[in-house]
Amino acid sequence: MAVLGVLTARSDDDIPVRTPRLPAREAAERELSDPRYHQHDPNPVQRVLDWLWERVDELFRTAAGATPGGWIGLLAIVACVLLLIVALRLRLGAVRRTPTTGGALFTDTPRTAAEHRAAADRHAAAGHWNQAVQDRMRAIVLALEERALLTPGPGRTADEAATEAGLSLPRYADQLRTAARTFDDVTYGGRPGTEPAYALLTTLDRDLQRAKPDLATASTRSRG
Incomplete structure (x- = not known):
């Protein structure tokens, strides 16, 4: 050389x-x-990967050395942890988001109350209870807006609509709040819609179509 x-x-x-x-x-x-x-010579990426593998290998060797039974003991612990995670997953079911009432009631192109009722009936006939509950609640709110019992508000939440409607229809205030909670649970809380829940909203929708507003109560509460 x-x-x-x-x-x-x-x-x-x-x-x-x-x-x-x-x-x-x-x-x-x-x-x-x-x-x-x-x-x-290895390229820079290969050198970084080699370094990372060396650190992982050192970590596992250290863990195996500190675990009774060495590698076999470490693998047994990992297997137990995985089985525990699977058991908890099966026991608790799907992870659900924390219920919230901050979402808007209407998120698509505005439709009439009749259109939402028709959509709700179609979903119910197909057994799609989540969508059925959502469209029935939207039909309830739009019907009240069409009768001027609610001020149109495309960005309002179900709770806000129920509270405002309860001022004009105090007899149905509790049922309206229950309907709003059902809508929120299905839409944001991860709870599945059910046939009984849909039946309650359908009955409320029909009753509200015949209900007469208590204008005196609404006026008094608005001033308060």
Whole structure:
């Protein structure tokens, strides 16, 4: 190699001539910087992956060393944890979001109360109780808006609509709040709609269509 030639150069009298240390080191560095010596080196990504695998291997070796039974004991603990997670998943069922009442009641193109009723009936006939409950609640609110018992508010929540409607229809205030909670539970709380829940909303919808508002009570509560 050229480096060795530099380091062990000989004089004309065949006497080895020693190159000073600093120039020799610089010559060696120049020689070793030749791309031929690095063409099989791992790329930066491979070096990072190798480093990560080494750390993971050290972690598992440390855990195995601290666990009774070594690797077998560690694997047994991991298996027990996985079985516990599966058991809890089966016992608790699907993870549900925390119920909220902050979502808007209407999220699509505005329709009439009759259109929402028709959609609710179609969903109910197909056994799609979630959608049936949602469309029936929207039909209730739109019907009250069409009768001027509610101020139109596309961004209102089910609870807000129920509270406002209860001012004009105090006899149905509790049922309206129950209907709003049912809508929120199905839409935001992850609870499945049911046929009995849909039947209650359908009955309320029909009763409200014949109900007469208590305008005196609504006026008094509004001033309060």
